[in-house]
Amino acid sequence: MKQIRIDAFGPPSQVVRCCEVAAPGAPAAWEVLVDIDACAVNLADLARIAGHYGELPKLPATPGLEAVGRIVECGASVSELAPGDQVILMANDNWCQRRRLPASLVFKVGAPLDPLQLAGLKVGACSALELVRRQAALAPGGWLVQTAPLSAVGRAVMQIARQDGLRTLNIVRRPEAIAEVLAAGGDVALEDGPELVRAARAAAGSAPLTVAFDAVGGDGVARLAALLDSGGTIVNYGMLSGRPIQLDCDDAIFRGIGVKGFWLTRRLARMTHAQRDALLAEAVELVRAGVLRSEVAATYPLDAIGKALREAAQPVRPGKVYLLPNGEPGAIGAGGSAR
Incomplete structure (x- = not known):
């Protein structure tokens, strides 16, 4: 499968590379396997890749603070999630086609919504909710x-x-x-x-x-x-x-x-699981109600990562840049159609 990697910190569009890696295996008892539909590219992602951020990954690393996807398989002990569920990933390191991760690190959306509108909630919308409310x-x-x-x-x-x-x-x-x-x-x-x-x-x-x-x-x-x-x-x-x-x-x-x-x-790290889920639910419901909507500047496949990051770094853009690791997602539910 395709995955974005960095081996050194530096200018984002120059140090990232798209590589082929082995697909993750079957999930363990408390894990889920997720196909990634969309990832928002944030300025915080660029800062982490450049090595100028409050916390940095251990190299080599896969960037990506945000992602939304669909569950492919659940571990034997996972009872509240099922294949096909749309989920927001709370873990980092998401710029890849498929991830295996603990079930506690995904948030079930419920009735599906446009992946592009969900992909930016963890950073942008949750920050705004905490600031305003x-x-x-x-x-x-x-x-x-x-x-x-x-x-x-x-x-x-x-x-x-x-x-x-x-x-x-x-x-x-x-x-x-x-x-x-x-x-x-x-x-x-x-x-x-x-x-x-x-x-x-x-x-x-x-x-x-x-x-x-x-x-x-x-x-x-x-x-x-x-x-x-x-x-x-x-x-x-x-x-x-x-x-x-x-x-x-x-x-x-x-x-x-x-x-x-x-x-x-830091705020998320200090929240309980219930508090974190309540914050995500608050953001998702605002998308469902049409209150929150992100403008889409452009979408890119993983193998155009350099071009995607160059556009994301532009000081003036009409909206957010997104990665589509598995191709164009389908338009489903309220909150606008996918592009």
Whole structure:
């Protein structure tokens, strides 16, 4: 079968290779065998391949934080899953055609949905759910401020916020992105720069601005702090700028602006099995209801992995890049048709 491998960390499109490996054998008693239908390519995947991430795999390694597939075979002791079930894989290392893994590391979807809409839930949608509903927990009508609104997490934040009756003030780094954000469901979109604080305050009126989600870092964090009310919190979950966070001492000391990090990997590791499944179920039901929807930029087979990663690394894309290890998946259920 085909599998993506890396033998050294480095530029993602250069160090990955598609190779032929032996297919996994029959599952042990508590394992399942899964055919992989789709894998979302995330910036976190690129960072792990490059060797610049919070945790790195032992080399040689197979990348891939996300995947959705169908169960082919269950071990003798597995009773709650059956061949044909659509499942989201909670394990990493998923860029391959078939996987054998513990049954505890898959989540059964229930009535099948579009694989491409499910393949990005573990990272993007679950991050957005934790940010909006747990880190912010605002009352209906409240305002969320965020950077990188056209990222997978940013789009999901806008979709969940609108469902929950919240409003989003979205900060972009290029003027042409303003129309894209508004079309994607943002309430306000502003270009970052010297006039950001004044424009943000004008847009929100007298409404409090108490929380901001940041995926960029760098000097933009100081402007986020300046536009928040005293006692506000910046939740940093990304490092798109590649630069350290900057925060004015006045904002930290005299206005009580706080900065904290959010990393879904750590959050998931601290969850019980039931809590993790509840989070996935929450995301799946939002897909089923049509609240969450990912835009698809392109799909690639495993043997075009270099091209796929080059496209995924582009700073401006109309949506996510996906790998289809076993060819085009069928379009089933609600949540949009597969491409």
